[in-house]
Amino acid sequence: MKQSSPLILASASPRRQELLGQLGWVFTCQAADIDESPKQNEAAADLVCRLAEEKAAAVSSLHLGESLAVLGSDTIVVCEGQVLGKPKDAADSKVMLSLLSAKQHQVMTAICLYYQGRAHTQLVTTEVYFCLVSESQMAEYWASGEPADKAGSYAIQGLGGRFVERIEGSYSSVVGLPLVETDRLLHLHLTR
Numbered sequence: 001m002k003q004s005s006p007l008i009l010a011s012a013s014p015r016r017q018e019l020l021g022q023l024g025w026v027f028t029c030q031a032a033d034i035d036e037s038p039k040q041n042e043a044a045a046d047l048v049c050r051l052a053e054e055k056a057a058a059v060s061s062l063h064l065g066e067s068l069a070v071l072g073s074d075t076i077v078v079c080e081g082q083v084l085g086k087p088k089d090a091a092d093s094k095v096m097l098s099l100l101s102a103k104q105h106q107v108m109t110a111i112c113l114y115y116q117g118r119a120h121t122q123l124v125t126t127e128v129y130f131c132l133v134s135e136s137q138m139a140e141y142w143a144s145g146e147p148a149d150k151a152g153s154y155a156i157q158g159l160g161g162r163f164v165e166r167i168e169g170s171y172s173s174v175v176g177l178p179l180v181e182t183d184r185l186l187h188l189h190l191t192r
Protein backbone atom coordinates (compact mmCIF):
# COMPACT_ATOMS: atom_id res chain seq x y z
CA MET A 1 0.00 0.00 0.00
CA LYS A 2 1.15 3.53 -0.72
CA GLN A 3 2.13 5.69 2.27
CA SER A 4 -0.70 8.19 2.95
CA SER A 5 1.48 11.29 3.45
CA PRO A 6 5.12 12.15 2.89
CA LEU A 7 7.03 11.79 6.15
CA ILE A 8 9.89 14.01 7.31
CA LEU A 9 12.23 13.05 10.13
CA ALA A 10 13.05 16.35 11.86
CA SER A 11 16.60 15.36 12.72
CA ALA A 12 20.25 15.72 11.79
CA SER A 13 21.12 12.53 13.66
CA PRO A 14 22.43 9.68 11.47
CA ARG A 15 21.45 7.25 14.26
CA ARG A 16 17.80 8.31 14.18
CA GLN A 17 17.84 8.16 10.38
CA GLU A 18 19.17 4.59 10.49
CA LEU A 19 16.68 3.51 13.17
CA LEU A 20 13.66 4.93 11.31
CA GLY A 21 15.00 3.26 8.16
CA GLN A 22 14.81 -0.08 9.96
CA LEU A 23 11.03 0.32 10.20
CA GLY A 24 10.57 0.52 6.43
CA TRP A 25 8.81 3.90 6.30
CA VAL A 26 9.65 6.14 3.35
CA PHE A 27 10.96 9.48 4.64
CA THR A 28 13.29 12.40 4.09
CA CYS A 29 15.33 14.22 6.75
CA GLN A 30 15.38 17.88 7.65
CA ALA A 31 17.21 19.19 10.71
CA ALA A 32 15.23 21.28 13.20
CA ASP A 33 17.01 24.34 14.52
CA ILE A 34 15.58 25.01 17.98
CA ASP A 35 16.84 26.32 21.31
CA GLU A 36 17.26 23.23 23.51
CA SER A 37 17.79 25.01 26.83
CA PRO A 38 15.50 23.97 29.69
CA LYS A 39 13.01 26.35 31.27
CA GLN A 40 13.31 27.21 34.95
CA ASN A 41 12.10 24.33 37.15
CA GLU A 42 11.05 22.33 34.10
CA ALA A 43 10.68 18.61 34.91
CA ALA A 44 12.82 16.25 32.82
CA ALA A 45 9.83 14.51 31.24
CA ASP A 46 8.27 17.86 30.31
CA LEU A 47 11.55 19.10 28.82
CA VAL A 48 12.18 16.09 26.58
CA CYS A 49 8.56 16.04 25.33
CA ARG A 50 8.58 19.79 24.66
CA LEU A 51 11.83 19.55 22.66
CA ALA A 52 10.51 16.66 20.52
CA GLU A 53 7.36 18.70 19.85
CA GLU A 54 9.31 21.86 19.05
CA LYS A 55 11.55 19.99 16.60
CA ALA A 56 8.51 18.54 14.80
CA ALA A 57 6.65 21.87 14.82
CA ALA A 58 9.70 23.81 13.58
CA VAL A 59 10.09 21.60 10.52
CA SER A 60 6.32 21.55 9.93
CA SER A 61 6.27 25.34 9.86
CA LEU A 62 8.68 25.26 6.92
CA HIS A 63 6.09 23.33 4.89
CA LEU A 64 2.87 25.28 5.44
CA GLY A 65 0.12 24.26 3.06
CA GLU A 66 1.72 20.88 2.33
CA SER A 67 0.02 17.73 3.57
CA LEU A 68 2.84 15.93 5.32
CA ALA A 69 3.76 14.32 8.60
CA VAL A 70 6.81 15.30 10.66
CA LEU A 71 8.48 13.16 13.32
CA GLY A 72 10.61 14.89 15.96
CA SER A 73 12.58 13.26 18.75
CA ASP A 74 14.74 14.20 21.70
CA THR A 75 16.90 12.22 24.15
CA ILE A 76 18.11 13.20 27.62
CA VAL A 77 19.85 11.36 30.43
CA VAL A 78 18.54 11.84 33.97
CA CYS A 79 20.55 10.85 37.04
CA GLU A 80 19.56 11.65 40.61
CA GLY A 81 17.23 14.37 39.36
CA GLN A 82 19.88 16.02 37.18
CA VAL A 83 19.24 16.35 33.47
CA LEU A 84 22.29 15.67 31.31
CA GLY A 85 22.39 16.93 27.75
CA LYS A 86 25.48 16.87 25.53
CA PRO A 87 28.83 17.65 27.23
CA LYS A 88 30.41 21.04 26.48
CA ASP A 89 34.01 19.88 26.90
CA ALA A 90 36.25 17.23 28.50
CA ALA A 91 35.65 18.56 32.01
CA ASP A 92 31.89 18.51 31.51
CA SER A 93 32.10 14.96 30.16
CA LYS A 94 34.06 13.90 33.24
CA VAL A 95 31.45 15.44 35.55
CA MET A 96 28.69 13.54 33.73
CA LEU A 97 30.47 10.17 33.65
CA SER A 98 31.47 10.54 37.34
CA LEU A 99 27.81 11.05 38.18
CA LEU A 100 26.74 8.01 36.14
CA SER A 101 29.56 5.72 37.35
CA ALA A 102 28.44 2.65 39.35
CA LYS A 103 24.82 3.83 39.37
CA GLN A 104 21.43 3.55 37.77
CA HIS A 105 20.05 6.35 35.59
CA GLN A 106 17.21 6.96 33.16
CA VAL A 107 17.41 7.65 29.45
CA MET A 108 14.29 9.50 28.28
CA THR A 109 13.44 9.74 24.61
CA ALA A 110 10.33 11.55 23.44
CA ILE A 111 8.86 11.16 19.97
CA CYS A 112 6.36 13.56 18.47
CA LEU A 113 4.39 13.07 15.28
CA TYR A 114 3.11 16.39 13.96
CA TYR A 115 0.30 15.72 11.52
CA GLN A 116 -2.68 17.76 10.28
CA GLY A 117 -1.96 20.51 12.81
CA ARG A 118 -1.84 18.19 15.84
CA ALA A 119 1.06 16.91 17.92
CA HIS A 120 0.98 13.27 19.05
CA THR A 121 3.69 12.76 21.65
CA GLN A 122 5.01 9.75 23.54
CA LEU A 123 7.72 9.42 26.17
CA VAL A 124 9.83 6.27 26.54
CA THR A 125 12.02 5.82 29.62
CA THR A 126 14.75 3.18 29.93
CA GLU A 127 16.71 2.29 33.07
CA VAL A 128 20.46 1.99 32.48
CA TYR A 129 22.96 0.55 34.99
CA PHE A 130 26.59 1.70 34.73
CA CYS A 131 29.61 -0.13 36.07
CA LEU A 132 32.41 1.74 37.82
CA VAL A 133 34.18 4.08 35.35
CA SER A 134 37.73 5.12 36.22
CA GLU A 135 39.19 8.60 35.59
CA SER A 136 41.60 7.21 33.02
CA GLN A 137 38.71 5.53 31.18
CA MET A 138 36.85 8.87 31.16
CA ALA A 139 39.85 10.69 29.67
CA GLU A 140 40.50 7.96 27.11
CA TYR A 141 36.82 7.92 26.16
CA TRP A 142 36.70 11.70 25.64
CA ALA A 143 39.78 11.44 23.41
CA SER A 144 37.92 8.97 21.18
CA GLY A 145 35.56 11.80 20.16
CA GLU A 146 32.49 9.65 20.72
CA PRO A 147 30.87 11.37 23.74
CA ALA A 148 30.80 14.91 22.33
CA ASP A 149 27.39 14.76 20.60
CA LYS A 150 25.74 12.27 22.94
CA ALA A 151 23.33 13.02 25.79
CA GLY A 152 24.94 11.99 29.09
CA SER A 153 28.33 11.85 27.36
CA TYR A 154 28.17 8.22 26.24
CA ALA A 155 26.92 6.05 23.41
CA ILE A 156 25.62 2.61 24.35
CA GLN A 157 26.00 1.54 20.71
CA GLY A 158 29.70 2.47 20.60
CA LEU A 159 32.75 2.39 22.85
CA GLY A 160 30.49 3.57 25.69
CA GLY A 161 28.79 0.19 25.65
CA ARG A 162 31.60 -1.04 27.91
CA PHE A 163 30.19 1.07 30.76
CA VAL A 164 26.70 -0.44 30.55
CA GLU A 165 26.16 -3.42 32.82
CA ARG A 166 22.51 -3.86 31.89
CA ILE A 167 19.39 -2.02 30.81
CA GLU A 168 15.67 -2.38 31.51
CA GLY A 169 13.62 -1.10 28.61
CA SER A 170 14.21 -0.14 25.02
CA TYR A 171 17.74 -0.30 23.59
CA SER A 172 16.77 1.65 20.46
CA SER A 173 15.30 4.39 22.64
CA VAL A 174 18.68 4.83 24.37
CA VAL A 175 20.32 5.16 20.93
CA GLY A 176 17.77 7.86 20.00
CA LEU A 177 14.52 6.44 18.58
CA PRO A 178 12.33 3.75 20.23
CA LEU A 179 11.48 1.37 17.40
CA VAL A 180 8.31 -0.28 18.71
CA GLU A 181 6.70 2.95 19.94
CA THR A 182 7.67 4.91 16.81
CA ASP A 183 6.25 2.27 14.49
CA ARG A 184 3.04 2.13 16.55
CA LEU A 185 2.66 5.92 16.52
CA LEU A 186 3.17 6.10 12.75
CA HIS A 187 0.72 3.25 12.09
CA LEU A 188 -1.87 4.88 14.33
CA HIS A 189 -1.92 8.10 12.31
CA LEU A 190 -0.57 7.25 8.85
CA THR A 191 -1.27 4.40 6.47
CA ARG A 192 1.15 2.79 4.10
Ligand SMILES: Cc1cn([C@H]2C[C@H](O)[C@@H](COP(=O)(O)OP(=O)(O)OP(=O)(O)O)O2)c(=O)[nH]c1=O
Pocket (backbone or CB within 6 Å): 010, 011, 012, 013, 015, 016, 031, 032, 055, 073, 074, 075, 076, 077, 107, 149, 150, 151, 152, 154, 155, 156, 157, 174, 175, 176
Ligand atom coordinates in the same frame (compact mmCIF):
# COMPACT_ATOMS: atom_id res chain seq x y z
C1 LIG B 1 22.56 7.94 25.90
C2 LIG B 1 22.83 7.95 24.42
C3 LIG B 1 22.52 9.06 23.62
N1 LIG B 1 22.76 9.04 22.28
C4 LIG B 1 22.43 10.20 21.43
C5 LIG B 1 20.98 10.18 20.92
C6 LIG B 1 20.80 11.58 20.41
O1 LIG B 1 21.18 11.63 19.05
C7 LIG B 1 21.79 12.39 21.25
C8 LIG B 1 21.04 13.35 22.11
O2 LIG B 1 20.82 14.55 21.41
P1 LIG B 1 19.44 15.05 20.82
O3 LIG B 1 19.39 16.52 21.04
O4 LIG B 1 18.29 14.22 21.33
O5 LIG B 1 19.53 14.73 19.25
P2 LIG B 1 20.60 15.17 18.16
O6 LIG B 1 21.06 16.58 18.39
O7 LIG B 1 21.65 14.10 18.06
O8 LIG B 1 19.74 15.07 16.82
P3 LIG B 1 18.45 15.92 16.34
O9 LIG B 1 18.08 16.93 17.40
O10 LIG B 1 18.84 16.58 15.04
O11 LIG B 1 17.39 14.86 16.16
O12 LIG B 1 22.51 11.44 22.06
C9 LIG B 1 23.32 7.92 21.67
O13 LIG B 1 23.56 7.91 20.46
N2 LIG B 1 23.62 6.82 22.45
C10 LIG B 1 23.39 6.77 23.79
O14 LIG B 1 23.68 5.74 24.43
